[in-house]
Amino acid sequence: MSETQAFVRPTPIGAALSKGAGESARRRLEAVLIPILALLAGLFAFGLFLLAIGKSPVEFYQLVYRGGFGTWFSLQNTMQRAAPLLLTALCVALPAQLGLVVIGGEGAFVLGGLAAAAIGAAMPDAPGLIGMPVMALAGLCAGGVWIGAVGALRHYRGVNETIASLLMAYIAIAFMQHVVEGPLRDPASLNKPSTTPLADQLRIGEIPGMDVHWGFVVGILACLVAGFVLSRTTFGFSARIAGGNARAAAVQGLPVGRLILTFTFAAGAAAGLAGMIEVAAIHGTANASLIAGYGYTGILIAFLARQNPIAIIPMALIIGGIGAAGGLVQRRMDLPDATVLVLQGILFVAILVSETLSGRLLPALGLKTTGEAK
Amino acid sequence: MNADLGLWAVPLAVLGGMLRVSTPFLFVSLGECVTEKSGRINLGLEGTLVFGAMAGYGGAYLTGSPWLGVLAAGLFGVLFGLLHGFLCSLPKVNDIAVGIALMLLGTGLAFFFGKPLIQPAAPMLPAIPLGAWSDVPQVRAALEVSPLFVIGLLIAIALLFVFKRTKIGLVLRMVGDSADAARAMGYPILPVRIGATAFGGFMAGVAGAYLSLYYPGSWNEAISSGQGLIAVALVIFARWNPLACFGAALLFGGAGALGPALQSVGVTEGYYLFYAAPYVLTLLILFFTSSRTKALEGAPRELSITK
Amino acid sequence: MTMLPLNRRRLLISGSALLAAPLLMRVSPAAAASLTAGFIYVGPRDDFGYNQSHAEGAAALKAMDGITVLEEENVPESNDVVKSMESMIQLDDASLLFPTSFGYYNPFVKETAADYPDVQFRHCGGLWSEADPKNAGSYFGYIGTAQYLSGIVAGHQTKSKRLGFVAAKPIPQVLMNINAFTLGAKSVDPEITTQVIFTGDWAQPVKEAEATNALIDQGADVLTCHVDSPKVFVQTAAGRGAFVCGYHTSQAPLAPEHYLTGAEWNWSTVYKMFAEKALAGGALPNFVRGGLVEGFVKTSPYGPAVSEAARNQTDTVKAEVMKGGFAVIKGPLKDNKGNEVVAAGKAYPETAVELESMDYLVEGVLGSTS
Structure with a gap:
């Protein structure tokens, strides 16, 4: 039992394999919550970057929505x-x-x-x-x-x-x-x-x-x-x-x-x-x-x-x-074409940094957890 | 008028290429060598190098002094190094992954801010005419070296001394070899690693400035052909020895000059394959010097890629 | 595939355009203009080279009334260019598109043109034929003749009788430039040879610099190039004291003392012609080619180092060119392997379609096509 647990890494797949039910639910929740928070934080940080160079983040994200998802053409693209x-x-x-x-x-x-x-x-x-x-x-x-x-x-x-x-x-x-x-x-x-x-x-x-x-x-x-x-x-x-x-x-x-x-x-x-x-x-x-x-x-x-x-x-x-x-x-x-690269880079960093929250996010939010792995 | 050198032009061109092309590899690999000695790997130096090329060119253009450009490139490199160093000090954050992310971010930011700098001409770094004694123009041209090349060689020698003979070197190696031992001795692990990564960033920034301010001496979005990444590989086959880094950089630079030199004397078929020679050579050296069972000789034991 | 999916695709696209249109009218500043033209570049548009030459042409359209110009740079020669074109059409109402990189044409421009019959596509460098969509077309300039003139200037300037040429890839357009440059120089002195180094790709600054150095080491004292951005080439060659002939745009500001002349594009002529016809509601020609005579290409003003004799001979030949029908490639002509490629008495003026599939290097060029 403890042997297996030691091998399970805090990835979403690992979460599915964990034995304890409370533990598993907690990990599953974190596995979804943390990346979403990280993406949002990354988008926010990039918004600040745009503000700093005098462009409107609102307009930018509206255009990303329109150009990437907002129309049938964009979605197919x-x-x-x-x-x-x-x-x-x-x-x-x-x-x-x-x-x-x-x-x-x-x-x-x-x-x-x-x-x-x-x-x-x-x-x-x-x-x-x-x-x-x-x-x-x-x-x-x-x-x-x-x-x-x-x-x-x-x-x-x-x-x-x-x-x-x-x-x-x-x-x-x-x-x-x-x-x-x-x-x-x-x-x-x-x-x-x-x-x-x-x-x-x-x-x-x-x-x-x-x-x-x-x-x-x-x-x-x-x-x-x-x-x-x-x-x-x-x-x-x-x-x-x-x-x-x-x-x-x-x-x-x-x-x-x-x-x-x-x-x-x-x-x-x-x-x-x-x-x-x-x-x-x-x-x-x-x-x-x-x-x-x-x-x-x-x-x-x-x-x-x-x-x-x-x-x-x-x-x-x-x-x-x-x-x-x-x-x-x-x-x-x-905006230059490299804008997309900057956004990608910021999202990348945000997701990686968010790894550090795994196992600590829910406790920090005051949510009760059970079966805390050692 | 240039003398007709015939086939002698090939070794001469390779020598010239070594001296011209190797410097970015030398700087990045020396910086990465220090970072890796502390137990971290920073693949993001490619992004730092590209940003350094942009910042160096911009700095030189705005201030009128190429040396201030080099300094600006180095300082921005320090910022990227510190960012990598701090992020990787957070628990569970992987240094290889952060490096790849910073490669993307550094390149993106360099292209983003570099658009207005493609057109203007910045003042270039001067050259040292080591070949002034010769009356063959090709020899004079081949032996024209950048002061940065000489500085790089001096840094390599200095680092060898620092690693072997000084307290700083001892602490650095101990942090890289065994964090537990270093902790037991009361040495600060994270500050040492962050400092070592910042130094690596500085060197990569300067390497970028060499590209944009000396050779080929221009800022554009194709300026780096992966020098920052390859240099990380060179550190491994240089076995974390600064002087060997110097040798590896020369070897790689010379191999890169082989393709154009062969074409200039009439060996024209299959030039793509000649251009791939440096990569094949690096791979072969890695193949023959690695071992399945024992860790690489001289490898810092805390380093993730050699565990 | 058969016609079926194409038709279905067209239907869907018009359907989605209907969906998108009301949403976009509100935000699109392009709606008020009577013509929206889109330009797509494969690299950065201020590269002192190919892309800049097109961006300068686009800038000339911006100055015209009733035209909105859209631009996108660094668009790869993949499905990305299809999507860039479609996005310009669907989201920004573009009705005239100029995808400027050679690799865009087949299959991307051809297929997109078939999907959007109401939009006009004019592509730089492609070979439009009757089998291709009627709303597509191609334009290009006969820059080889301008290279011939550069070759004459180079032939007068060289002391070593060796010229250098830094080239990207051995494709017909590049081979034509190498051959024309060499033939121009040989018209001054048949002993002159041109050494070529291929870098393998369009933007490789370090290799271009190494190639330039290698050529100069081998004795070349006048050089030119065919890569996307000649900036590094010009600065490196001039730094070694060699003379240069420019390409794409004028690089004279980068090396005022060593710049002799150059073969430049003049795309504003072409773009203005298309735009004026489109604004007037007329039909756009499908296959457009022009050279020095038509103002599609031009030569840079002579640099200070160019001798009186060189100016005189070049000006004389240029006057001959301006009369029309001038042929750089004419027999008897051998390639550099000794085979006869053009028989005596045969001449190919710049308009000859045969030249667009050139696969040889002429006698006097040191280098090979593969």
């Missing part, structure tokens, strides 16, 4: 933007369950897109029902192997995964640029070197009745599945034990190495799949435009979601919405 971010955020959140910080999802994203485009271009006559799964598999594997290699470097050689994934992202991008402008270049892609365009039946379409491609649904499903596996299966449970304390996990006979390899592969596969979707739904080909920073924004979202796959969904929508409103804010308030 937000969902479309969130689609790749759901998957690239998983690339950070999955290894985080084991305590690993992977920041090189951009590399897996780009390679996944490249692999999918290359395979797709090689089978222009394949029916969509065969071609698209093959492309998806190529994207999954390319991304999975790339971040899986980061996991292997970590496990077998003790190479720090944060640094290795970052270096490998630079290498992946250089490789993609080389291939797209060299061996795989479509001679018809004149001023924008690209691979051969995908055939029409290999393109991912839009959700019926919406201006949002199917990648959004795939992303939501992936987050739900990841959330389920982590919170409801023994596999996810052992991952969290290993993440809490690798040495104790090894003593208990858990296969730490296998966990690391599986989670990093799955993480890379998520980012690689995002790359495949970006190619099949948006670009129709692989080229330098794939390097748009989705992998890096995924880091932000994963941390905002406190590495909880389910929480990634609302956070990706919030960040997607802010991005969607960015243009409107530029045009109407004459």
Whole structure:
């Protein structure tokens, strides 16, 4: 009993697993309350920043609402933007369950897109029902192997995964640029070197009745599945034990190495799949435009979601919405495009700092708690 | 007129590139070295560097003195360092995550306030002509170094001395190696760590000023190509030794100069792969010097990334 | 995909526009103007280069009556540009859009134009064809000819007979500039060669500076470039004492003593033409190209270092260009691998479509296209 409790970390998923009922309810309440308070505090702090430079926070937030959520067009814009971010955020959140910080999802994203485009271009006559799964598999594997290699470097050689994934992202991008402008270049892609365009039946379409491609649904499903596996299966449970304390996990006979390899592969596969979707739904080909920073924004979202796959969904929508409103804010308030970056940075800091409140917020508010963990 | 050097141009260009490109890596890695010695890691130095590039350029433009610009960049760097240091002193707040957040915030603020500074021309830092003895123009150009490079080398030597021979160095190492032992000895853990992070911020700010005020000598939003992040990796393979940081920075700078130099003598195929050489090299060095079983030699034991 | 989703998408969009319209009329300052034009840039609009040249064109429209100008900068070549265009249309009533980066055209401008048949899209650099939507179009300037003139000035200036060219990527527009610059210099002295270094991307300040240094180390004494922002290139080269020819806009203020001349865009001509036609309710042309003659591009005034002989020859050739029909690329012409690329007697004036798919470097260029 006390053994398990020591491993449960104060994350929302951990909350669900806690045994004592009062304890569990308290943690669950905190897990929701603290991030919301943190987001509000971040928005307030950014409002002060705007006031300090002589702009109206009220107008700003009205525009963010209008540009990101207020109309059907804006809402679809937000969902479309969130689609790749759901998957690239998983690339950070999955290894985080084991305590690993992977920041090189951009590399897996780009390679996944490249692999999918290359395979797709090689089978222009394949029916969509065969071609698209093959492309998806190529994207999954390319991304999975790339971040899986980061996991292997970590496990077998003790190479720090944060640094290795970052270096490998630079290498992946250089490789993609080389291939797209060299061996795989479509001679018809004149001023924008690209691979051969995908055939029409290999393109991912839009959700019926919406201006949002199917990648959004795939992303939501992936987050739900990841959330389920982590919170409801023994596999996810052992991952969290290993993440809490690798040495104790090894003593208990858990296969730490296998966990690391599986989670990093799955993480890379998520980012690689995002790359495949970006190619099949948006670009129709692989080229330098794939390097748009989705992998890096995924880091932000994963941390905002406190590495909880389910929480990634609302956070990706919030960040997607802010991005969607960015243009409107530029045009109407004459604010630079970097305004969005500043807001994102402040929200990021606010969420991280709020971690310090966990376990202390409700007592501080005078709410009675039971079964206080030691 | 320049002499025709043929293939000799490649090693010369690599040498010149080492001296020109390495300085930002040197400053960030020395600063990060001190921060990590205290048991904290600050990945946010990339954001600090970009802000420093903006603040340095703006400071130099407004005051007319590039050195005041460098100072401004350093002071803003201290602010970012203090912010990181204080936030990470709160219980349960993770230093790696705060670093990533400050990377985003620093870059965002730099772009936000830097818009009006893209156009104006700020006064540049002077150069020291170490190659004045040569009558080959290429040699003279390659050996033209920034005073900041020399200052960086001196700081590296000074840090080596501080770490090994002084009380400050001893306290710093003890705080980084075992917080419990340091506490038992009555040393203040948090102030030491916050101070070490502030120093790291100062160095990263100055590194940014080097980019905008010396080489390439311009403020724009593409000015950093990840120097602040790579430097954090360099500290690891330099094994937390300041002189090795100097060597690692030179190596990385030289590898970066290889791509353009090879093209200039006619090796033109696959330039993207040459441009990736510094990253491959860093990864390989990490691979061969890390070990699965034992912690890295010289690693501060309180440091989260090496535990 | 088939036409079905497109139609459905169009329906939905008009539906959502109806929903949004009453909400927006109240806040939109654009409602009173008779034309709202949106400009989208891929980088910062004050970069001393490509984006600034377009922003200067946009600024010329701001001065016109009855026009509201919207601008967005740092918009990536991804779905983001689609959403920026749609947002300008739906939330700010834009009816004329200028997405200015080359990578925006296919598929983003084409698809968005198909979704919004009532909005006019004119894209910089693309190759509009009859198969593309009728409300889309492309414009570009024949800046290669201006580069040829820069090459003549460079050919007179060089003592080492070696020129340098810092380029981003080996794509047709860049290759055309390298070739034209080289041919201009060779028209002064056939012995002159141009060394090229590709940096691999459009904005890489440190690599651009390293490339400039490497070229000068190899003996180049006059240099030019094709990257998004030539500021770093010009300052680095001038700092080493080399002479420079500018690109995109005039960089003369950055290096007054070492700036010779430059090939500049003059987009205000193009934007004013489109805006005037749109205000008058006329049809906008779909495929617009122009060079020095039409005022789409211009050359920077000569710097103080340019010799009398160089001015005379350049002015003579420029007068020839202004008569129209001038061909920089004409046979017999070999590429730098020794293959004949243009047969004797054949000439491609700047308007020739063949030039837009150039894939070779001419004899005298040191470098390769891949």
